[in-house]
Amino acid sequence: MPVGRLQGPIGLVGLGLIGGSLALDLQRQGHGVRALVHRPATAERARQRGLAQVVDTDASVLAGCRLVVLALPLDRLLQPPAELVAALPPQAVVTDVGSVKVPVLERWRRLHPRFVASHPMAGTADAGVEAGRADLFRGRPWVATPAVDTEPEALAVVRALAESVGACWLTCAAEAHDRAVALISHLPVLVSAGLLLAAERGAAAAAPTCDLPQLVRLLASSGFADTTRVGGGNPELGVLMARCNREAVAEALVAYRASLDDLERRLLASDWDGLQAELERCRRLRPEFL
């Protein structure tokens, strides 16, 4: 895509992990970056880090931007302050970075004529104004979910943005996106959290005949650590995902239950050949997802 599509200053609303990382990449490319943040302390720290040429807590900072990226948490994105909506230049292309797309698209297609729903799928465990880092998006998917009324030229601008930071551009329907992330991103949080809670619950059930609660803590190794990582992560984020993608997550849980039931049935029936076949299928499947 021609870099020319990204002319003029680029506005960023929010300078957390995604906003801050975008800011660093875009400035390195020579773009003017103007940022709107919520708190004065964040603005001060963002200026110290050099995340943008201009950082302000007043939405008027976005005046003159030709592209504005709403790098906000899902809840604030779904209930945007009126002064933010009012300050978005009508001729600017506006996109978001939310990890659920159906409710965002529903809300924002009515709020701005040039809105494009998108989701750069890059993340670390970090958050906040210290989290942004260069090259976060390189090689990662950046999914846009255009609606029938999404303007093709606006979509092309967001694509130019994604490709300028090295992301792999793809588009799909918002419903397909939300189902996919329910299966590969939101379901794992619940599956993993359930494991942590079960280790605690199962150990407590055996006490006081033995000190199982202490023993499970002593013996847990890297396998347990890996399998429980996303379940032991940010609770606010986990709840936001579940809340904003409730139906797709509920559907994903139905699929999960069916798979687990099947494995359990084989265990209880001592169907070791069947269990072996399922685990072999898993070993073949996993590399396709990496």
Place this chain on the structure above:
Amino acid sequence: MPVGRLQGPIGLVGLGLIGGSLALDLQRQGHGVRALVHRPATAERARQRGLAQVVDTDASVLAGCRLVVLALPLDRLLQPPAELVAALPPQAVVTDVGSVKVPVLERWRRLHPRFVASHPMAGTADAGVEAGRADLFRGRPWVATPAVDTEPEALAVVRALAESVGACWLTCAAEAHDRAVALISHLPVLVSAGLLLAAERGAAAAAPTCDLPQLVRLLASSGFADTTRVGGGNPELGVLMARCNREAVAEALVAYRASLDDLERRLLASDWDGLQAELERCRRLRPEFL
């Protein structure tokens, strides 16, 4: 523990990840190491790697050993060849490294008077004669599960072995060990395998309205990779664990189901405060297991 407890040559049966790693550590300490392996090609390669002073496929290689470590897979440990049992010096201390302890203890307490059931909890994804590496056990738990008739002096010898390679010694009842590993090691395999199968199953259920099977593969990221790592591992190992620890794994699945049901109930009821509280509990719990 006095190193003097480990006098005389030490016998290793099997030179895979555990046996090979022990061999390297023990030789570095100046111990004589004599190893019994199954296949001539393994013996040849073990000699090339310098894993032991003597490597043979004939069980008579164990003659004169004062301590023998059975570093065999669970199935071979539970059905040991008669010539192996016959070749174990009656005055030697014999221990194993199996990851399930009740059936091992039941079998081996009848086979050898100085048997001590133990489980060094160290592992990598590697297996076979190339897998052994120095310092595998440093800082890792080494659990012994003595029975009422386990000889205290034999237990002290195995403790000296564990501590000489830097492992953290602990003892508990075999039943408690098996319940603990069911929760923190065997349950995670099923939970994680279930997630891989569900991503496939859930995506297939939505097709052909959209290409969800392809989309989930494109969008899966590090969270999915971590949560599915143990489920996509060695199928033979997974089946062995399940088979040898069936009842404890079935109990662990009951605890898991209760925990997952609770999370799902909160999702379906839109009980976001409750879900948040559970995920906060998970975030507090996880560091206790690391």
